Amino acid sequence: MEEEHIGSDYIVNLKVKADLTQASQSDSLMDTVDYVQLQTIVREEMSIRSKLLEHVAQRIIDSVLENLSMVMEVKVSVSKRNPPIGGDVAEVMVTKKMKR
Numbered sequence: 843m844e845e846e847h848i849g850s851d852y853i854v855n856l857k858v859k860a861d862l863t864q865a866s867q868s869d870s871l872m873d874t875v876d877y878v879q880l881q882t883i884v885r886e887e888m889s890i891r892s893k894l895l896e897h898v899a900q901r902i903i904d905s906v907l908e909n910l911s912m913v914m915e916v917k918v919s920v921s922k923r924n925p926p927i928g929g930d931v932a933e934v935m936v937t938k939k940m941k942r
Contacts, residue, residue, distance in 0.1 A: 851923040853933070854884050858906065859915035875912055883909065895920045895936035903940045915941045 858875055865874035883905045892898045903916045921935040 850925070852888060853919075853921040853923065854888065854902070855919040855921075856880060856884060856902070856906075857917040858910075858913045860910075860912045861914070875910060879910065880906065895922060895934070896938070899936050899938045903938060907940065907942055913942070915939070 858880065860875050862874055884902055887898055887901045887905060890898070890901070892901075899918045899920045902918045902920075906913055906916045917937065917939040919935055919937040921933045923933045925931055925934045927934070
C-alpha cells in the first residue's frame with residue numbers, strides 16, 4: 843500500500859467526560875483527568891500500525907477507559923489528512939463514542 847511507504851498525517855481529537863467537582867474545589871491534579879496521560883495514550887495507540895481508522899479509534903477509547911477510572915465517557919475522532927483516494931479530499935474522519 844502506498845501509505846505504508848510514504849506515511850500519512852493524522853489529527854486526533856479526544857473528548858472525555860468526568861465528574862470534576864472535587865478537582866474544582868481541591869485544585870489538585872490527583873482529583874482530575876491528567877491531560878498528559880491522555881496524550882500518552884493517543885501517542886502510544888497511534889504508533890501502532892493499523893489498516894483502519896475505526897480500529898485505532900477503538901483502541902484509544904479502550905485504553906482511556908482502562909487506564910483512567912474517573913472518565914465516564916470518551917469521544918474520539920481520528921482524521922487522515924490528504925488521503926490517497928484519487929480525488930481532491932482534504933481529510934477523511936472516523937468518530938467513535940463510548941460510555942462506561
